[in-house]
Amino acid sequence: MSAPATLKVGFLGAGDVSTLHAEAVHECPTAELAGLWNRTRARGIARAEEFGCRFFETPEALVEDPTLDAVFVLTNMETHLQYAELALAAGKHVLVEKPTASTIAEIEAMRTAAEASGKQCMPVHNYIYEPGLTRTRRLIDEGKLGDLVSVYVLYNIHHPEPVAARYPGVIRQILTHHAYILLYLAGPPSAVSAMKATINDGTVPQENLAMATVEMQTGCLAHLCASFASDDHSGDPWTCLIKVIGTKGATRFSYRDWVENKPAVVHSQTYSVYPDTIKQTVRHFLERCVPNGEPPLSSLDDAITCQRIIEACETSVTERRTIDL
Numbered sequence: 067m068s069a070p071a072t073l074k075v076g077f078l079g080a081g082d083v084s085t086l087h088a089e090a091v092h093e094c095p096t097a098e099l100a101g102l103w104n105r106t107r108a109r110g111i112a113r114a115e116e117f118g119c120r121f122f123e124t125p126e127a128l129v130e131d132p133t134l135d136a137v138f139v140l141t142n143m144e145t146h147l148q149y150a151e152l153a154l155a156a157g158k159h160v161l162v163e164k165p166t167a168s169t170i171a172e173i174e175a176m177r178t179a180a181e182a183s184g185k186q187c188m189p190v191h192n193y194i195y196e197p198g199l200t201r202t203r204r205l206i207d208e209g210k211l212g213d214l215v216s217v218y219v220l221y222n223i224h225h226p227e228p229v230a231a232r233y234p235g236v237i238r239q240i241l242t243h244h245a246y247i248l249l250y251l252a253g254p255p256s257a258v259s260a261m262k263a264t265i266n267d268g269t270v271p272q273e274n275l276a277m278a279t280v281e282m283q284t285g286c287l288a289h290l291c292a293s294f295a296s297d298d299h300s301g302d303p304w305t306c307l308i309k310v311i312g313t314k315g316a317t318r319f320s321y322r323d324w325v326e327n328k329p330a331v332v333h334s335q336t337y338s339v340y341p342d343t344i345k346q347t348v349r350h351f352l353e354r355c356v357p358n359g360e361p362p363l364s365s366l367d368d369a370i371t372c373q374r375i376i377e378a379c380e381t382s383v384t385e386r387r388t389i390d391l
């Protein structure tokens with residue numbers, strides 16, 4: 067059998083997360099990172115050199131390049147829609163970082179653009195491409211865990227103030243991950259109650275701690291916790307832990323099961339599974355969705371439900387009440 071054709075990929079945005087995507091594309095035997103654009107030119111040129119690809123002067127020049135097949139939108143949340151629409155209109159498949167966009171209306175607009183172009187537009191809902199979670203999902207589907215009772219998604223990873231300042235608060239930045247994980251494992255939610263706090267040196271106003279209790283349509287309950295305020299280095303740490311408990315069985319996934327003794331960007335240690343989730347996501351997109359038209363494990367419709375959960379968390383925090391969905 068001949069080798070599949072090489073897909074050419076371009077990046078819009080070359081911040082921290084682009085290094086993980088570049089590594090992921092480089093490891094994908096059927097794809098090649100052909101070029102990138104970044105708003106800050108000097109950084110874009112430096113990253114292009116680092117990744118061994120071409121630097122484009124404008125996002126328009128990148129999406130119009132006829133040799134590119136797919137575009138990864140890796141800029142900040144506020145600009146995802148703008149760049150996804152640009153790339154889809156130019157006939158490119160799109161992988162868009164999370165949070166998919168700032169509002170439900172923006173994600174709906176992205177879905178409309180994807181439908182109009184007939185191209186794939188897949189959110190980077192990376193955790194669920196991790197084999198430990200796909201296995202959990204399979205066990206649930208096969209009835210091996212019985213009826214779901216509870217789902218816990220806990221995240222405690224310190225992000226220093228200068229890093230936290232670049233992101234929205236943890237409700238959007240981290241609970242978005244928790245929301246799509248929950249949807250993937252336990253289906254749609256029926257109600258949300260949330261609280262938030264900011265525990266830092268006072269220079270960053272965004273919340274760096276949030277907890278939510280979610281009632282699911284099946285009747286099971288979930289607890290979501292996201293914190294940039296502190297690491298958990300105690301025994302059996304809750305660095306990033308996902309626990310699913312059913313009437314007939316339970317599963318656990320932890321970042322702490324694969325640790326390298328060196329820092330990784332802002333993480334105090336390297337949790338090998340984290341970059342791996344990006345690799346699994348990128349391979350699913352480039353090896354299954356783009357060439358075969360297979361759907362992603364989590365779609366733009368799921369991104370809309372995620373955004374409903376996030377906005378319900380925000381309303382719950384502001385109005386100090388439970389929000390029905």
Ligand SMILES: NC(=O)c1ccc[n+]([C@@H]2O[C@H](COP(=O)([O-])OP(=O)(O)OC[C@H]3O[C@@H](n4cnc5c(N)ncnc54)[C@H](O)[C@@H]3O)[C@@H](O)[C@H]2O)c1
Pocket residue numbers: 078079080081082083084104105106140141142143145163164165190192232239
């Ligand atoms: N899936 C994950 O696990 C994961 C992890 C980290 C970040 N992310 C997401 O990836 C995206 C980028 O995050 P990052 O960590 O690389 O952040 P970063 O701050 O390192 O980089 C931000 C990027 O956005 C660009 N940008 C900012 N404002 C812009 C504007 N107005 N117009 C055009 N470009 C603009 C910057 O030039 C840079 O390329 C965010 O959506 C973030 O939520 C996802």
